[in-house]
Amino acid sequence: MNDQINTIEAAQYFNKLYEEQLTWTGATRKRLYRKMNLFHMKQILEVGSGTGAVLREIQTINPRATVVGIDWNLIALKYSKGASDNPSFIHGKGELLPFAANSFDITVCHYFLMWVKKPLTILEEMKRVTREGGWIACLAEPDYGGRLDYPASELWSELFQGSLSAPDPFIGRKLRSLFFQVGLKAEVGLQSTVLSPDIVKGLYGLEMEKFNHFIPENNSKITLLQEILDSYESEEYFSFMPVFYGLARNVKEGTIKSIE
Ligand SMILES: C[S@@+](CC[C@H](N)C(=O)[O-])C[C@H]1O[C@@H](n2cnc3c(N)ncnc32)[C@H](O)[C@@H]1O
Numbered sequence: 001m002n003d004q005i006n007t008i009e010a011a012q013y014f015n016k017l018y019e020e021q022l023t024w025t026g027a028t029r030k031r032l033y034r035k036m037n038l039f040h041m042k043q044i045l046e047v048g049s050g051t052g053a054v055l056r057e058i059q060t061i062n063p064r065a066t067v068v069g070i071d072w073n074l075i076a077l078k079y080s081k082g083a084s085d086n087p088s089f090i091h092g093k094g095e096l097l098p099f100a101a102n103s104f105d106i107t108v109c110h111y112f113l114m115w116v117k118k119p120l121t122i123l124e125e126m127k128r129v130t131r132e133g134g135w136i137a138c139l140a141e142p143d144y145g146g147r148l149d150y151p152a153s154e155l156w157s158e159l160f161q162g163s164l165s166a167p168d169p170f171i172g173r174k175l176r177s178l179f180f181q182v183g184l185k186a187e188v189g190l191q192s193t194v195l196s197p198d199i200v201k202g203l204y205g206l207e208m209e210k211f212n213h214f215i216p217e218n219n220s221k222i223t224l225l226q227e228i229l230d231s232y233e234s235e236e237y238f239s240f241m242p243v244f245y246g247l248a249r250n251v252k253e254g255t256i257k258s259i260e
Contacts, residue, residue, distance in 0.1 A: 011079035015051035041105035048112035052080030094122040102131040137247035143172025150238035175246035184248035
């Protein structure tokens with residue numbers, strides 16, 4: 001995904017996709033924002049901020065906060081800087097955040113850990129830069145192992161395996177363990193909703209486009225899957241991806257009683 005944003009047109013395309021994805025899970029995210037008291041926090045960071053879709057939402061909800069995004073993709077950064085003056089966007093790596101310890105009240109990421117090689121190092125960094133009593137939140141991480149589709153076909157997982165360049169498409173189930181390993185007690189829950197047939201139709205269209213673009217050598221399998229889809233009415237389509245969140249309060253070891 002990192003390399004997929006390699007032109008400003010690609011950034012525009014992915015920004016549209018990211019903004020649309022946000023609308024599917026808005027209710028759960030707002031509940032998490034309320035839990036973290038995001039509306040009243042002053043310093044908020046997103047690691048892997050991409051085209052800035054999540055941070056623009058956060059800045060709108062809390063216009064007085066200093067909201068910062070960091071990403072290593074220069075084109076995504078250029079897009080996000082062009083889209084708004086606030087939040088501010090910085091070039092850098094999640095593995096080595098260029099901030100002093102205890103700089104932020106809330107540090108979030110969103111569809112990020114599945115794309116990194118060292119999720120633990122990044123979570124450690126997110127914890128380091130968050131003040132004591134602040135919040136660390138992985139707002140959405142999928143797990144492709146739990147994906148359900150109708151029409152059902154083995155071809156879905158075969159084609160996903162070939163086309164996904166993410167280091168860990170099964171990160172969702174590991175969130176609790178990752179938080180535990182950095183000394184945090186996480187609340188883990190589900191972000192996903194059951195998508196309407198219209199949205200699934202659009203999603204399938206995008207996914208077939210991606211298969212054609214990234215694994216053209218699988219042309220015969222892609223055509224076969226398209227034929228299966230075409231043999232159903234789109235009103236019958238069903239697709240469910242378990243997307244999880246994990247969030248924890250940054251409390252000193254030994255003082256964790258409850259995250260409520
Ligand atoms: C799938 S995008 C998600 C963007 C954004 N969080 C959203 O949901 O709209 C993942 C982003 O993480 C960035 N990224 C991946 N690995 C990174 C790393 N190690 N350090 C900083 N950014 C990274 C990519 O450049 C990409 O913009």
